[in-house]
Amino acid sequence: MTSPRGSETPPAGSPLPARPRLIATDLDGTLLHDDKSVSDRTVKALAAAEEAGIEVFFVTGRPARWMDVVSDHVHGHGMAICANGAAVVDLHAGGKLIQDRPLDRPIALDVVQALRDAAPGTSCAVETTAGIHYEPAYPRFLDDPGATLDTAEKLLRESGEGSAAPVLKLLAHHPELTPDGFLALARTVAGDRATITRSSPTALLEISGLGVSKASTLALCCAERGVSSDEVVAFGDMPNDLEMLTWAGTSYAMANAHPDVLAAASGRTVTNNEDGVAVVIEQILARL
Template structure:
């Protein structure tokens, strides 16, 4: 594995940079540093596209919406949605989790891990169960049992489910992820990005990597022409897929193992450090 201070692996000049947000591009206070803003702008000016690839829903993209340049696109909800940030976060493509599958996951995890509570992320917003940690950023959420929230007879049943979230108050984060993948991994894709035992569930085969691959194919960009950055398990597939990838200095051990390189922590502008090195070769 190389570090940010070693010579860059090929390609020296990529066509696309794909970066996670929380714990990666963003500092812990959720800000984008001046150094990082300048690096992103310089990359775009050099003809390198920058894609934000995050677990966040479209409505939480205000932290970086001002820093998207030409294309305006971002990949949200761990690959379940492609959005246009130039159009206020308009959802352009959805890779939905079928409600019937989400219900099967709910039933399976209730049996495998009693005490699990759920939230349902729709393209129109999030709703959650009474025992689920409340979303203070979403005061208009409906609070009800997951079975009711996923009922196809509900008025919002036409809104696609882009993510199911599962929280457990006692299990360890990695232990809960392993348990869920063992119990229901044939039904859906499971990952996590929170320091707590909070799992993110997408449609089978949906990930940051698979949606990024689709976006790159539309542009004639190969994986070898992509440099990716991440810090948590929901980034592992993307870092493995990209020809060159960097784990942040603050990254989860699984991310460090998956990446081809390592940079400094998010609070030290680790993404900007690498972009600056890339641009020296332009």
């Protein structure tokens, strides 16, 4: 989503915490420019935060294998929460999986059936720790040309190929429904069995284990470090960021964010293409 370019200064009244201990930032539409690049200004801001003793976590819906967009720029802050909270990886160790919070395959199959019954025409993909697998009708990602193709039933069955690999996310796409309409429908028919969210401008849903989200995994990582939610500053732009933004003591929606995100965050910064995350980090550091 985009919005008109604005000034570099977040609107009056936006919070600036006195001394945060951890910055949690989404990537696409937030830290990254629309061309998926990381600006020099943002790289410098992240490095300066680390030098000031503030840990940086990248918190994204992306799988670990797509983290090369930031892995060359981490400067010591090499931890990432991927797949909307289903995986924690160490970017400095080549994306080594530290923790996974999988979606049970039988539950994933139940969700697939519920979505097909409620929204005929739904197609699915299965994201595992070993890679992604598609149904033939699912719009495939160019970044994964070697993915296997089969029905969701075969991809998810316990005795199927690759069934030993934990399922991190189930993806569901509908060619006709609106993105928010598909999300609302899916939560109605299957929200008691899994966590369902979205981050795409299309009707593409991301489905994780019940209770698994960016926020819940970030909370676990912070607890391990003795960091409270009040000491966290979070940035995001899409519905899959909502729980994280409301959990963090201080949160910023990008000016290009989804309306629900703009309403939920405690502050607002400029767009991702204007380095909105870096703008806030620079202001925080200037106050230390």
